[in-house]
Amino acid sequence: MGKILITGVTGHLGGAVLNKLLAKVPASEVRILVRDEAKATAFKPLGVEIALGTYDDKASLVAAFKGIDKLYFVSGNDVANRGPQHENVVQAATEAKVGHVVYTSFQRKNESDTAPLAFLAATHLLAEKLLKASGLTYTILEHALYAEVIPMFAGEKVLETGVIFQPAGDGKTAFALREDLAEAGVAVLTGEGHENRSYELTGPKALSYADIAALISAASGKNITYVSPTVEVFKAELTKAGVPAIYIDLFAGFSGAIKDGEFAGVTDDLEKLIGRKGGSVEAYVKSVYGK
CATH class of the missing domain: 3.40.50.720 (NAD(P)-binding Rossmann-like Domain)
Structure with missing residues (x-):
């Protein structure tokens, strides 16, 4: 090689x-x-x-x-x-x-x-x-969205507020673990037959923010709910909280994309490259929010 x-x-x-x-x-x-x-x-x-x-x-x-x-x-x-x-x-x-x-x-x-x-x-x-x-x-x-961004999108104080506040509607995301995406990259670098190809690397299941709220609730023992405001209300609330405009626009953009189903697709490309199913968001959430 x-x-x-x-x-x-x-x-x-x-x-x-x-x-x-x-x-x-x-x-x-x-x-x-x-x-x-x-x-x-x-x-x-x-x-x-x-x-x-x-x-x-x-x-x-x-x-x-x-x-x-x-x-x-x-x-x-x-x-x-x-x-x-x-x-x-x-x-x-x-x-x-x-x-x-x-x-x-x-x-x-x-x-x-x-x-x-x-x-x-x-x-x-x-x-x-x-x-x-x-x-x-x-x-x-x-690459699908990293599962590791969930705490950022859920909010640093989600266990205190009890609310995930994002204007993403019922949109779903097939989050993938960063380590799995890295493993897939190494498989391509060290393997054959990947020339001039594109792979859509996703987790094994697409989840909504309501699903994420339920997972955080189960892991933490606290009741977490999901609220999907309008984009206008979302921006106004974050502005009032002192969040910089650049981050507000970024969060709103990602939530809009999630709402539109940009990250909802699930493929088996990741599984084929790494030789197993990708790690579960459930396990990741438990590792972050578990009691």
Whole structure:
């Protein structure tokens, strides 16, 4: 097997991919991309190659990608600048003659400009379009929402308030555990037959916020209910509570997408890649809210 490069290793997903990959291949076959020497320090004991570079600096990426057979490309988290960054990554991979790019995208149903999360989706769709037009071998991993975002959407004080307050109606989400998504990524990086394919990676079951409220109730022993206000009431209440506007819009966008069924689809792609059913949201909720 040729050398594999992982980006985003200081984040939860990239870090999980790195750890799982090192359980399957020698450290000598792994290179990681980090922003600077300070961030590199923690990874030196692992024995992996360390390349310095950023998505903003295409020349640094070309140098980092030289000799790479497979690249695990974690989407950037700087939404405002992510478009040009993604262009840099694809162009650098092309110039460096990377053998295969595995890109972490997102689950969706509506790709139009009117979709509730169009402001986030545009740069994912751009990366996919660029990869498909580049001539590079690619695999696109359309990740479901992480189960790990449930506490954020449910609210930090949900056990005190007893209410999940989101304008998502009866919409459902097929949450997947981040560790399972990382395992699927490693399966693609170390396996065969994934060339020029897209996988929709979801959990085994779609759940509504009412379902989540019931799970938190069962885990915590407290009565949690779900209230779905109008978007206007939702924004007004969060504004009154002092939540920054950027987060209010983000929550409203995700709830709108959930209400529209953007994340409701359930597939067996994840199960096929990791060789088992994905972990359950029930178990995750119990681990977070259990008595």
